[in-house]
Amino acid sequence: MTPSPEEQRARAAELRAALREAIRDRDRALAARVRRRLRAVETAAGEGSDRSDAGRRPPARDQVRRALVLLGAPAAPKLLSTVHRAFFDEPIVPSRIASLRRDEERSFAARGAARAPYVCAALTHDRFAPVRGLLALSDWPLERRILGPLGPRVDHLTHVRNLALRVRDIRAAGGTESPAAADLLRRFALTVPGSHRTDDGPDPAPDPDLLARAAEAEARLHAAVDDRHRHTAAARARAQLPLDRQLFGAAPLQVIRPVTDLS
Template sequence: MHEHLDALEKRMQHLQHAMRQAHEQHDSAQVNALRLELQRTQRAWDALFAPDGEPDQAQPASPSPPAFERAWADAPAREQVHQALALLTVPAAPQLLSQVHEAFFSRPLNTARLTTLRRDEERSFRATPFARPYYVCSALTFDLLSPARALLALSTWPLEQRLVGPLTHRVNFLTSAMRLADAAERLPGDGTPPEPVQRLLLRCARNIPGYPARGPLDLGRLRRAAAAEREIHASDDADTRAEAARRARQRLSDADQIFGSPLRNVARERRSS
């Protein structure tokens, strides 16, 4: 719990500093965006003190899920990536992000636009740290603490959530399947997900033991099968990522904790130790 508190308190300080800078620059839109992010972070901090099993009375009810039928044709790639990652809650490859965005937000991502997105995000952060409510970044490898190839994440996630260990790919796949099943149930309509959503979930289901190879989509059964297998790996995976996060907080700067440590620096550190 202490690590989560430290991370949230540090995040709030950064957001307050960024709000002050935006205010001095008369950027009211940025101030408003940062204020909303600060409120979300404050609620997450408050929730850690809620008694076990009791709802946090100070925290307002969660907002309604996004209107999935909204057209995203004019949204920047950065915003589209954010929407897909926020739905999945785990690092994901551009191809999966495009499939999720097409199924749930009615338009595929142009993955070619993502080739420079992470570099642009890092350049922006290093020029003005924490000036944006979030940054699209790479997931980090658990051993070298370097950017994981072709896996995007959000800077607002806890460090443990952005790390990738030997079991993380499987755990994250199962988590994604469960999140997509939850999102499918929230879609408006008669309870039958649209065809693109069904195709995406059935592709996931084929790779989950315990889910039948044939038959119509069963969201409850898919979720139970994914949860059962995730339970096998989740504890070991969490331990690996927690240890990697501890090392990262000790060794890396704020920027490197988000965007990763250059491999040459890690190699030099290992030779000198």
């Protein structure tokens, strides 16, 4: 009989832990074996829910989507790759991410919303241009994908909070987070005020619960102004832009003639 989804998930978690151990011990042969089994389990688990076009999509798309869902706000390829490695065991190949947004735009143009959610762009609040290097998900509301002046900071705080909560949940379930995840949390804790229990220097092992609360506290400070930016800009974008531009951003400003001198 086929194992239940819960059993499959438990099995996958076991395999991931084994994979981490193998990587830590630099046992490449074992790591490769475990990775193959893990993939088989994951594919089997995926078939039930997502049979439609598994295998046809580039895996980078799914990886990016998975990392974005965890982060909860638009993110840069480097962070997506780091997060995927820290929480889902393998990094995303950067060259794959580079071409992803364009591929998605083409796919959307050809097939409409059939393959939603798409990996799409975050937009600037003033001109609705795609924000340099950020990826987002098309099923997020525009408010979540538009970045005003406070946007980069608020999104960073969202990332920190969500990653900290995930680590807390992993620990609550009796597991341990990967060394890469612990490292990420340590680095992020240095950038959020109030995330350390002590005043005498940074905490080598920050408490994820405290970190999440510190990130939420700072986000609350920015919320009023930031939400106003996002809502007004989103309303304007809905009024002005067709759906595909709302997802992938307005066309760039054109320079009519090359300019070498301002005067």
